[in-house]
Amino acid sequence: MIKRILDFVLILLFVWACMILGLWLINEIVVPLEIPWIKNRIVIAIIKLVMSSGLALLWLWLWREIIKRMFWHTLKTHKTLGKAEKQEER
Amino acid sequence: MISEFVTLIVGFITSILSMPLVMKFMKKKGIVGIDMHKKNKPAIPEMGGVAVIIGIAASVVVASVLTSEKTRLLLSFLASTLIAGIVGAADDLKPLSARIKPFLTLFSGMPILMLCTYDPRGPIFPIIGRTRLTIVYPLLIIVALAVTSNAVNMLDPFNGTMSGSCTVITITLLISSLILGRNDGVLLSLCMLGPLLVLYLFNRYPAKVFSGDVGSLSIGAALGAISILSHLEMVAVIAFAPQIMNAFYGLSTIGRLYERRETARPVVLLNDGRLMATSDPKAPLTLARVILAHGPLYEYEVARIIIILSIISGILAIFTAYLIKVTV
Numbered sequence: 001m002i003k004r005i006l007d008f009v010l011i012l013l014f015v016w017a018c019m020i021l022g023l024w025l026i027n028e029i030v031v032p033l034e035i036p037w038i039k040n041r042i043v044i045a046i047i048k049l050v051m052s053s054g055l056a057l058l059w060l061w062l063w064r065e066i067i068k069r070m071f072w073h074t075l076k077t078h079k080t081l082g083k084a085e086k087q088e089e090r
Numbered sequence: 091m092i093s094e095f096v097t098l099i100v101g102f103i104t105s106i107l108s109m110p111l112v113m114k115f116m117k118k119k120g121i122v123g124i125d126m127h128k129k130n131k132p133a134i135p136e137m138g139g140v141a142v143i144i145g146i147a148a149s150v151v152v153a154s155v156l157t158s159e160k161t162r163l164l165l166s167f168l169a170s171t172l173i174a175g176i177v178g179a180a181d182d183l184k185p186l187s188a189r190i191k192p193f194l195t196l197f198s199g200m201p202i203l204m205l206c207t208y209d210p211r212g213p214i215f216p217i218i219g220r221t222r223l224t225i226v227y228p229l230l231i232i233v234a235l236a237v238t239s240n241a242v243n244m245l246d247p248f249n250g251t252m253s254g255s256c257t258v259i260t261i262t263l264l265i266s267s268l269i270l271g272r273n274d275g276v277l278l279s280l281c282m283l284g285p286l287l288v289l290y291l292f293n294r295y296p297a298k299v300f301s302g303d304v305g306s307l308s309i310g311a312a313l314g315a316i317s318i319l320s321h322l323e324m325v326a327v328i329a330f331a332p333q334i335m336n337a338f339y340g341l342s343t344i345g346r347l348y349e350r351r352e353t354a355r356p357v358v359l360l361n362d363g364r365l366m367a368t369s370d371p372k373a374p375l376t377l378a379r380v381i382l383a384h385g386p387l388y389e390y391e392v393a394r395i396i397i398i399l400s401i402i403s404g405i406l407a408i409f410t411a412y413l414i415k416v417t418v
Contacts, residue, residue, distance in 0.1 A: 001391070004384050008399050012331055016406050019328075020217065020413075027218045064342050067335070067380060074383040075369060 007070065015063050022055045030055075093156035094280050100152045101284030105145030109292055112141045113299050121182070123300045127248060127389045129363050134297055137182050138289060139305015143175045145285030146312065153277055160277065162205050167278055167315050169201035174239045174311030178303035188347040191303075195239045198311040199232035202318060213323040216413035234323070235314040241333035242310030243303055244340060247357070247378050248393045250294035252301060255332060255400035256309050257286045262329045262404035263316050266411035275320025282312055295390040324414065329407035332377060332399045340374035348374065357382060364388050 030051045038044055116122065116135040123136045150168045154161045177194040180186060186194070202208050208231060212223035223230070246252035260282045267275025286309065292299045301309070310333075317326030327334070344353060354370045356379040367382035381387070381395050 001395070004381055004395055005398055005402075008381075008395075009402055012399070012402055012406060015331070016328060016410075023215055023217045031218075060338065063335075064339065067339055068375065071367075071375060071380045071383050075367065078383065078385055 011063075011066060011070075014066070015059075018059055018062065022059055025055060026052050093153065094277055096156060097149045097153045097277065098280040098284050101145045101149030101281055102288060103284075104148035105141050105285040105288035106291075108144045109138060109141040109288055109299065112138060112144075113292075116299075123302075125249070125297065127357075127359055127365060128296070129359070134300050136300045137179065137302035137304050138292060138299035139175065139178065139301040139303075139308055142285040142289050142301070142305050143171065143308055145288065146171055146281055146308075149281040149284060153281055157277065160274065163207045163274055163319060164278075164281075166201040166205040166207040167281070167312065167319060169205075170198045170235060170315040171308045171312040173201070174198040174235070175304050175308035178243075178305065178307035181303040181307075185349070188349045188352065192236055192240050192347060195236040195307060195311065196232050198239060198307075199235040199314075199318075202231055202235075202315060203228055208318055209321055214321055214414055214418060215324055216410055216417055219417045231318050234318060235311050237337075238314030238317075238326070238330065238333075239307045239310030241330060241337040242313070243306040245333045245336045245377065245396070246301065246306045247376070248295075248389050248396070249297035250290060250390075250393045251396045252306050252309070253286060253290040253293040254393065254397040256313060257283070257290050258397065258400040258404050259313055259326075259329045260286055260316075262407045263313070263320070263322055263325065265408050266322055266325045267320055269408065269411045270322070270415055272320040272322065275316060275322055278316045278319060282309075282316065295393055322411070325407045325411045328410050329400075329404055331403040331406075332396060336377035339380070340376050343373075343375040360386055362386075365392060 030048050033044070033048060033051075035044060035047070038047075113135040116137050121136045122133040125132050125134050147168060150164045154164045174195055177186075177191065177198070181191055208227070210224055210227065212221040212227045213230075214220050242252060242256060245255065260279050263275060264279035264283065267273070267279060289301055289305065293301060313326070317323055341347065354368065354373040356368060356373040356376045357365050358368050360366055364386035365378075365382055365388070366386040367379045373379070377396065378392055381392055
C-alpha cells in the first residue's frame with residue numbers, strides 16, 4: 001500500500017516542482033525576452049506565447065511519459081500477473 | 091463568520107434530509123445502476139447528486155439572504171452548478187455522446203461571464219504574481235469549468251472516490267481562501283462542503299447511492315466556479331492533480347474523447363472480489379489502473395488510495411496558496 005502511494009507522491013512532487021520551475025523560467029527568461037532584430041511587439045508577444053505554451057506542453061509530456069513507463073514497468077515485473085489473469089471473471 | 095457557519099449547516103441538513111427521498115424516488119422509478127465492482131452486482135439508486143444540488147441551492151439562498159451584497163456572485167455560482175447538473179441529468183436519463191457532453195458543459199461557465207463576477211485582470215500565479223490575460227481569460231473560464239466538471243466525472247469509478255476527493259478539494263479551497271483572505275472563497279466553499287459531506291456519507295464503500303453524472307458534473311463545475319470566483323486558479327490546478335492525471339492519461343492513451351462504455355475496461359474483477367489492472371493495451375490508462383499495476387486490491391483499498399492522493403495534492407495546493415501570498 002505504502003509503495004503505491006509513495007510512487008504517486010514522488011510523481012506529484014516532481015510535477016509540482018516542474019510547474020514552479022516552469023513558472024520561474026517564464027518569469028525570469030520568457031517575459032523579459034528582447035530580440036534586437038525584431039521590432040514588432042506583436043511578433044515578440046507571439047514568440048513569448050509559443051515559448052510558454054511549449055514549456056507547458058513539455059510539462060504535460062513529461063508527466064505522461066513518467067506514468068506510462070512506470071505503469072508498464074510495474075505491470076511487467078509483477079510476477080503474480082499471469083496467475084491473477086487466469087482468475088479473471090468472464 | 092456566523093453567516094458562513096449557518097450556510098454550512100443549512101447545506102448539510104437540507105442534503106441529509108433530501109438524500110433518502112431522492113434515493114427512494116430513483117429506486118421507485120427504476121433509475122438504478124449496477125455496482126460492477128461487487129461480486130453480487132447490487133442495483134444502487136442513481137442520481138444522488140440531485141440531493142447535493144438541492145443542498146447547494148438551499149445554502150446559496152440562505153447565504154444571499156444573510157450577505158445580500160454577494161447575491162450576484164452567489165447567483166453565478168448556483169447557475170453554473172445548475173447548468174452542469176442539467177447536462178448531467180440529461181446524460182443519466184439518456185446517455186449523451188462522448189463529444190456532446192463536454193461541449194454542453196462549456197455553457198456552465200457562461201453565468202460567470204454574463205454576470206461579470208470574475209476578475210477581468212486574469213489569474214494570479216505563484217512566483218509570477220498577477221497576470222494581464224484580459225482577452226484570453228474569459229475564454230479560459232469557459233474551458234476551465236468544462237475541464238473540471240468532466241475531470242471529476244471521469245474519476246468516479248469506485249464507491250466514495252468522487253465524493254471523497256471532491257470533499258478534500260473543497261476543504262483545500264476553503265483553507266487556501268482563508269490563507270489568501272478571499273472571503274468569497276470561504277463562503278462558496280462552505281456552501282459546497284455540507285452537501286458534499288452528505289454525499290460522501292451515502293456514497294462511501296459500500297455505496298447506498300451513486301451520484302450519477304448529475305452529481306459529478308455539477309460538483310466539478312461548482313469547484314471550478316469557486317476557483318475562478320475566488321481567484322484560486324493555480325491552487326485548484328494542484329488540488330485537481332489526481333483528476334487531471336486520470337483524465338489526461340485516459341485521453342492520451344485512447345487519443346480522443348471517450349465514454350467508459352465505449353472502451354476496453356481498464357480494471358477487471360477477480361473471483362475473490364479484488365480488482366486487477368488489465369494488460370490490454372487498448373484500455374485507457376486510468377489512475378485506478380496505474381494504482382492496481384502493483385497487484386490486485388479490494389475496491390475500498392483503491393478508493394482509500396485515491397483519497398489519500400487527493401489529500402497530498404491538497405497539501406501541495408495549500409503550499410501553492412502560501413507561495414501566492416508571498417508573491418503578491
